[in-house]
Amino acid sequence: MPHRPRKALIIGAGIAGPVAAILLRRAGIESAVYEAWPYSKGIGGGLQIAPNGMHVMDEIGLAGELISRGSIAESFDFYSQDGRR
Ligand SMILES: Cc1cc2nc3c(=O)[nH]c(=O)nc-3n(C[C@H](O)[C@H](O)[C@H](O)COP(=O)(O)OP(=O)(O)OC[C@H]3O[C@@H](n4cnc5c(N)ncnc54)[C@H](O)[C@@H]3O)c2cc1C
Known part of the structure; x- marks a missing residue:
């Protein structure tokens, strides 16, 4: 049976869709978003990107640019609705 090129259809151009397209292209699969x-x-x-998200950005080669355009949060403080820490 002849080899047919595969093409993926990606529904949604949030963060996941374009990243999936980049990673699929790297695997040799074209896609349409x-x-x-x-x-x-x-x-x-504002947008906060957690460490797991930064791993993905690093994988697609965008971590350095993101870091240069943003700032690194050293810590977070969480409060309840009534102000308790
Ligand atoms: C107010 C708010 C603030 C947030 N802040 C942060 C933050 O600072 N940091 C963080 O990491 N996360 C944040 N999140 C969570 C983050 O937005 C989601 O985790 C992330 O957007 C999920 O990405 P996604 O690509 O899976 O989905 P989405 O970003 O939801 O993208 C899905 C896309 O699919 C499209 N779509 C849906 N159905 C169809 C269809 N049938 N045909 C075509 N297109 C379709 C939608 O229009 C949408 O654009 C926040 C969420 C909210 C609501």
Whole structure:
């Protein structure tokens, strides 16, 4: 049976979709990413990326650029709704 090139369809262009496309391309599989939301108004305020997320960014070669554009949080303080630490 002749080898047919595989193509993946990825639904959603959040963070997971484009990263999946990059990793699939690296594995030799082309993909198309489909997104339902027609546009972004840039409504985000801030983005915190946890260590596991940074491992993925490192894997696709974007960790250095992210670090250069952001700042590294040394710690987090969590409070309950009534102000208790
Ligand atoms: C207010 C808020 C703040 C957050 N802040 C952070 C943060 O600081 N740091 C952090 O790590 N995480 C944060 N999160 C969580 C983070 O947003 C999610 O974990 C992350 O977006 C998940 O990525 P995803 O690509 O899996 O899904 P999503 O980002 O939800 O992307 C899925 C995409 O699929 C599209 N879609 C859905 N159905 C279809 C369809 N049928 N056809 C085509 N497209 C479709 C959607 O429009 C969407 O764009 C936050 C979440 C919220 C709600």
